[in-house]
Amino acid sequence: xxxxxxxxxxxxxxxxxxxxxxxxxxxxxxxxxxxxxxxxxxxxxxxxxxxxxxxxxxxxxxxxxxxxxxxxxxxxxxxxxxxxxxxxxxxxxxxxxxxxxxxxxxxxxxxxxxxxxxxxxxxxxxxxxxxxxxxxxxxxxxxxxxxxxxxxxxxxxxxxxxxxxxxxxxxxxxxxxxxxxxxxxxxxxxxxxxxxxxxxxxxxxxxxxxxxxxxxxxxxxxxxxxxxxxxxxxxxxxxxxxxxxxxxxxxxxxxxxxxxxxxxxxxxxxxxxxxxxxxxxxxxxxxxxxxxxxxxxxxxxxxxxxxxxxxxxxxxxxxxx
Amino acid sequence: xxxxxxxxxxxxxxxxxxxxxxxxxxxxxxxxxxxxxxxxxxxxxxxxxxxxxxxxxxxxxxxxxxxxxxxxxxxxxxxxxxxxxxxxxxxxxxxxxxxxxxxxxxxxxxxxxxxxxxxxxxxxxxxxxxxxxxxxxxxxxxxxxxxxxxxxxxxxxxxxxxxxxxxxxxxxxxxxxxxxxxxxxxxxxxxxxxxxxxxxxxxxxxxxxxxxxxxxxxxxxxxxxxxxxxxxxxxxxxxxxxxxxxxxxxxxxxxxxxxxxxxxxxxxxxxxxxxxxxxxxxxxxxxxxxxxxxxxxxxx
Numbered sequence: 079x080x081x082x083x084x085x086x087x088x089x090x091x092x093x094x095x096x097x098x099x100x101x102x103x104x105x106x107x108x109x110x111x112x113x114x115x116x117x118x119x120x121x122x123x124x125x126x127x128x129x130x131x132x133x134x135x136x137x138x139x140x141x142x143x144x145x146x147x148x149x150x151x152x153x154x155x156x157x158x159x160x161x162x163x164x165x166x167x168x169x170x171x172x173x174x175x176x177x178x179x180x181x182x183x184x185x186x187x188x189x190x191x192x193x194x195x196x197x198x199x200x201x202x203x204x205x206x207x208x209x210x211x212x213x214x215x216x217x218x219x220x221x222x223x224x225x226x227x228x229x230x231x232x233x234x235x236x237x238x239x240x241x242x243x244x245x246x247x248x249x250x251x252x253x254x255x256x257x258x259x260x261x262x263x264x265x266x267x268x269x270x271x272x273x274x275x276x277x278x279x280x281x282x283x284x285x286x287x288x289x290x291x292x293x294x295x296x297x298x299x300x301x302x303x304x305x306x307x308x309x310x311x312x313x314x315x316x317x318x319x320x321x322x323x324x325x326x327x328x329x330x331x332x333x334x335x336x337x338x339x340x341x342x343x344x345x346x347x348x349x350x351x352x353x354x355x356x357x358x359x360x361x362x363x364x365x366x367x368x369x370x371x372x373x374x375x376x377x378x379x380x381x382x383x384x385x386x387x388x389x390x391x392x393x394x395x396x397x398x399x
Numbered sequence: 400x401x402x403x404x405x406x407x408x409x410x411x412x413x414x415x416x417x418x419x420x421x422x423x424x425x426x427x428x429x430x431x432x433x434x435x436x437x438x439x440x441x442x443x444x445x446x447x448x449x450x451x452x453x454x455x456x457x458x459x460x461x462x463x464x465x466x467x468x469x470x471x472x473x474x475x476x477x478x479x480x481x482x483x484x485x486x487x488x489x490x491x492x493x494x495x496x497x498x499x500x501x502x503x504x505x506x507x508x509x510x511x512x513x514x515x516x517x518x519x520x521x522x523x524x525x526x527x528x529x530x531x532x533x534x535x536x537x538x539x540x541x542x543x544x545x546x547x548x549x550x551x552x553x554x555x556x557x558x559x560x561x562x563x564x565x566x567x568x569x570x571x572x573x574x575x576x577x578x579x580x581x582x583x584x585x586x587x588x589x590x591x592x593x594x595x596x597x598x599x600x601x602x603x604x605x606x607x608x609x610x611x612x613x614x615x616x617x618x619x620x621x622x623x624x625x626x627x628x629x630x631x632x633x634x635x636x637x638x639x640x641x642x643x644x645x646x647x648x649x650x651x652x653x654x655x656x657x658x659x660x661x662x663x664x665x666x667x668x669x670x671x672x673x674x675x676x677x678x679x680x681x682x683x684x685x686x687x688x689x690x691x692x693x694x695x696x697x698x699x
Contacts, residue, residue, distance in 0.1 A: 198669070227669045231628040233416050233614060236409035236548075237663035237671075244402050244664075257524050257620060264619050269542050289526040289620045 079317060079337060089341050090348065101126050105134035112138035120144065121350035122340050124333065129153035136162040143352040145359070147340055149332035154208075157376040164352070166359060166373050168335040168366070170383025175300050176208030176253075179276050182298065182386050183249050184213070184220045187274050191223045193247035195238065195262070197254030198227035205253030205278050223247050230258055239265045249273055255280040259297075260290035267293045274298060282387055282394055299394065300384045303369065305331065311367035335366030335382075339373075405543055406664040407657065412548040414656025415555040416617075419610040420633030421640070421648035422558060423603035429643035430579050430599045432498070436505040437485050438607055439630020440512035441478050443623065445608030446615040447516060449474040450527055457528065467530040467616070475608045482604025483597055485512075491593070509626075516623040523622065530616040547617040554613060558606055559649050566645070571598060579643075632675075639679050641692025650690055654678065 084093045097120055101108035108131035115123060116138055123139060123146040126132040132151040139146045140162055147166040148156075154173045156165055183189050192213055196206035206225070213220040223245040228238055239262065242250060250266075250273060252259055259281045266275070275297045282301035287294045305311050314334045318326040342364040347354035363372045363381075371381040387394040420442055427435045449470040456466045489508045493501045531547040566572035577585040578595045586592050614629070615621045632655065640651025655675055662674035682690060 226663075226667050229668070229672060231624075232671075233618065233629055233632070234409065234413045236412060237406055237660040238668045240402065240405040240409055241664055241668070244405075257622075260524075260620060261618060268545050285524060289524050291526060291619075 079314075079334065082317075083341065089345050094341065101128075101131045101135070103128040103131050105130050108132070108135040109138065111135065116142040116144065122147070122344070122355070124149070124336050124340060126151065127329070129156065132156060132165075136165055140164050145340070145343075145352065145355055147336045149336045150329040157378050160376070162377070164356070166336075166339075166377040166379070168332045168339060168368060168371065168379050168382060169329070171378055172204065173208040173212075174378075174383045175278050176205050177212055178300050178384050178386060179205075179251055179278065179298075180209050180212040180216070180220070182300075183251060183274065183276050184216055186386075187249060187276075189249035189274065190220055191246055191248045192220050193224040193242045193245060193250045194222055194226075195224070195242075195250060195252045195254075196227050197230045197258050199230065199254060201280060202252075202254030202278075203227060206251070209251050209253065228254075228258060228262075230254070235262050235265050236269070238262070239269055239271065242266075243269070243271055247273065250275045252277040252281070254278075256283045256286035256289070260286055260294065263290050263297055264293040276300075279384070284394075287389055287392055287394070294389045294392075297389045298386055298397070299389075300386050301394070303383060303385045304396070305368055308367060308369060310365055314367040331367040332382075335368045335371065335379075338366045339364050339371065339379075402664070406660045408544045408548070410657035410660030411552055411653065412544070412617075412656070413659060414636075414653035415552045416610070416614050416629070416652075417633050417636040417655055418649045418652025419551070419555045419558065419613070420607060420629055421637040421652050422562060422645065423607045423610075424634050424637040425640075425642055425645060425648040426562070426599055426603045426606075428637070429645075430575055431490075431582075431596055432643075433490060433501050434505065434634070435490075435600075435603070436502075436630070437489070437508040437512060438603065439626030439633070440509050440516075441481055441485070441604045441626075442607040442611040442614075442629060443516065443621070443626030444481055444512065445474040445478040445604075445611030446527065446621045446625065447520060448477040448608070449530075449612040449615065450525060450621060453528055453530060463532060466528075467612075470530065471609065471612045474612050475605045478604045478608035478611070479601045481512075482600040482607075486597055486600040491596075509630075513623050513626070520623065524620045525622065527615040527619055527621050529619060531613070545617075547613070551613050551617060554609065555649065555652075558609065559645060562602075562606075562645055565602075571595070575599060635675070635679055639682055639689055641686075641689025644689070644691045644693075647689055647691035654690070 080094050080096060088094055097115060097118055099111040101111045108126055112135035123144055125148055126135055127150045129151040132148050145164050149168050151167060152169055152172045154171045194206050194210050196202040210222050210225055213222050259277055263275055277299045279301050282299035311331055314331060315326060343355045343358040344350055346358040346362045359373045363370050368382045371379045374380055385396050388397045423438045427433055452470040452473045453466050456469060485508055489504045490501050493504055531550055534546045537546050566575055574590045574595045577590050578592050582592055636651035636655045637648050639654060640647030658678050659671045659675050662671045
């Protein structure tokens with residue numbers, strides 16, 4: 079892609095030059111790589127890949143006033159801590175799903191009393207804890223009336239269902255996977271409880287609908303946004319196949335998007351000046367394989383990540399952009 | 400008060416599920432002092448068989464109670480065959496071996512059956528049809544208990560009574576009690592010990608299959624691993640009530656189910672297992688043989 083761009087005259091009349099380093103996903107190596115790149119005088123950094131390594135390298139880039147954009151580091155603290163104003167990413171952070179679920183429940187469904195349930199697993203509990211945090215921080219828009227973990231694989235969840243009812247919850251946010259979700263949803267409907275059930279990508283699985291059948295109707299679950307129909311995505315995959323003769327690996331489209339965003343930022347800023355590029359990244363929108371994106375004040379990409387889906391007539395349908 | 404009643408009902412359902420499976424554990428242990436770890440797998444195979452039969456029958460256009468009954472009967476027969484075969488292959492050759500050997504063999508059998516179903520069927524969760532219909536006359540109390548839950552509670556009670564009658568008043572029962580007391584003495588007075596043990600496994604497996612069909616159609620999903628968790632909890636219930644004792648299995652199941660339900664309801668479901676096993680530890684400290692178990696002195 080960069081070769082193509084250079085053939086067309088580069089950015090601002092200059093050829094783009096690549097400095098490729100491997101941080102082996104290790105924080106200690108990443109810090110060395112960062113120092114090396116700074117001494118080589120790079121304008122912007124595309125990377126790093128792993129959250130831990132990214133964190134280790136970011137301080138060096140910040141002090142040298144170099145913008146870094148990761149296609150894959152999802153750790154929430156990288157953007158939320160405010161420590162790295164020079165950090166951007168083209169992938170959704172780990173708490174994005176929880177944020178989406180909470181915003182959807184509070185703003186779109188207009189529910190106030192929320193029961194947050196999880197399956198005690200890393201994924202489900204992480205999701206639930208973020209959801210609780212966002213509800214607590216919502217400034218009184220919502221209230222967590224119940225926050226509990228259930229035992230995965232238990233024969234029966236009627237006690238927790240009775241408790242959800244007893245606490246007067248108006249909606250349930252569930253973090254976990256589909257086997258437990260379908261037991262809870264089925265149990266709730268059988269006990270004549272008809273409150274919205276909002277969950278995560280672990281539930282946005284066709285097996286959930288197959289198992290919970292008619293009880294699955296109306297359940298909300300967030301899942302990755304479908305990018306397969308975006309023309310730039312199709313083009314990017316074709317380019318990769320032409321160049322390397324195989325399907326691209328993980329984070330290819332995010333990395334492609336980051337490259338486009340960085341070069342676009344420099345183009346729009348008219349120079350590689352830190353402040354100008356930073357401003358351009360936060361204000362300009364750019365078409366990429368993951369959709370049309372820009373960056374918020376924390377450095378997270380707007381327009382990437384997850385969408386809310388709902389089960390309608392036996393399949394998941396996207397209900398929200 | 401309403402909330403208490405709701406929790407009580409949910410504990411009762413859970414407890415009955417545990418008790419229904421625990422009956423099989425406790426029976427086998429009562430006769431040959433073996434913990435049949437493959438019991439949970441027989442329960443799972445029962446559920447799978449019922450699913451296959453029910454799917455075929457539904458495809459043929461049958462609905463309602465006949466499907467439940469036919470699927471249940473086939474599952475029971477199939478599971479009995481499994482129980483019989485498992486005993487012949489995994490336990491009978493080890494009858495004179497040290498007590499640890501059949502235990503290891505049981506664990507091996509359990510792993511084998513799980514993987515056999517995994518390979519022969521699928522690793523995915525499969526939907527299980529709700530074979531137990533919702534009775535219209537139960538609509539006012541449906542928030543307390545569904546008809547599936549009521550049927551589970553009733554079936555557990557009926558199975559327990561029938562089993563007690565069988566052991567107390569029939570010739571087979573008498574032979575079972577004799578074998579339980581002293582196997583070699585029973586052999587000397589002409590009891591066909593091998594047949595008694597086979598019968599015990601067959602009856603235990605039939606109970607597991609009944610449990611499998613009812614519970615699967617209550618929960619609505621099965622996979623090859625359901626036997627493990629249900630088995631562990633049922634085994635805990637059997638030990639809690641006093642392993643080897645039939646009323647003990649029922650009582651243990653209920654105590655366990657109610658403890659879990661109230662722990663969830665009044666404390667937190669995060670701690671439901673903590674409370675369940677705390678009760679087990681306490682009971683075993685003060686009554687090592689379980690609530691209704693009789694302490695046996697080891698014959699030297």
